[in-house]
Amino acid sequence: xxxxxxxxxxxxxxxxxxxxxxxxxxxxxxxxxxxxxxxxxxxxxxxxxxxxxxxxxxxxxxxxxxxxxxxxxxxxxxxxxxxxxxxxxxxxxxxxxxxxxxxxxxxxxxxxxxxxxxxxxxxxxxxxxxxxxxxxxxxxxxxxxxxxxxx
Ligand SMILES: O=c1ccn([C@H]2C[C@H](O)[C@@H](COP(=O)(O)OP(=O)(O)OP(=O)(O)O)O2)c(=O)[nH]1
Numbered sequence: 001x002x003x004x005x006x007x008x009x010x011x012x013x014x015x016x017x018x019x020x021x022x023x024x025x026x027x028x029x030x031x032x033x034x035x036x037x038x039x040x041x042x043x044x045x046x047x048x049x050x051x052x053x054x055x056x057x058x059x060x061x062x063x064x065x066x067x068x069x070x071x072x073x074x075x076x077x078x079x080x081x082x083x084x085x086x087x088x089x090x091x092x093x094x095x096x097x098x099x100x101x102x103x104x105x106x107x108x109x110x111x112x113x114x115x116x117x118x119x120x121x122x123x124x125x126x127x128x129x130x131x132x133x134x135x136x137x138x139x140x141x142x143x144x145x146x147x148x149x150x151x
Contacts, residue, residue: 005058006058007057008056012093015052031118032115034114035050035108035109040105041099043103048096057090058088064119064120075102077099
């Protein structure tokens with residue numbers, strides 16, 4: 001396990017009293033983050049749920065916002081943009097974009113754990129335009145091209 005990075009965090013006025021995002025167990029990959037507001041999500045409904053926190057993630061890192069499997073399995077609650085990307089230069093409030101894919105209305109209450117945050121290094125890349133690409137076995141095949149019986 002690598003040493004944890006330190007992420008500067010600013011608590012916004014409506015985040016007063018809320019727990020910091022935290023790992024629930026020693027081996028957890030994601031830090032649970034809680035809602036800073038009450039929201040009733042109708043079936044099919046979406047909402048960017050306030051968390052009450054803003055971050056300054058160190059350059060070279062991102063935070064990925066992922067759903068909680070328990071909410072997904074029991075209630076059909078997910079994140080339409082999963083994994084959400086929190087950029088290192090973003091200084092606004094972390095919002096968790098939640099969607100109700102279930103058949104019942106779902107009540108989110110301030111303090112409920114609604115998603116998990118995974119810190120990850122970012123590999124930067126750049127494109128180099130070329131006239132032709134090299135040959136490979138796969139070539140142009142994709143989208144289910146392998147393992148297809150011929151004839
Ligand atoms: O679930 C999310 C996803 C994004 N953000 C914030 C942090 C992120 O750095 C910023 C922009 O996100 P993204 O790049 O995914 O959005 P975009 O639609 O491409 O907008 P922009 O043009 O602002 O980059 O919005 C959140 O708070 N929650």
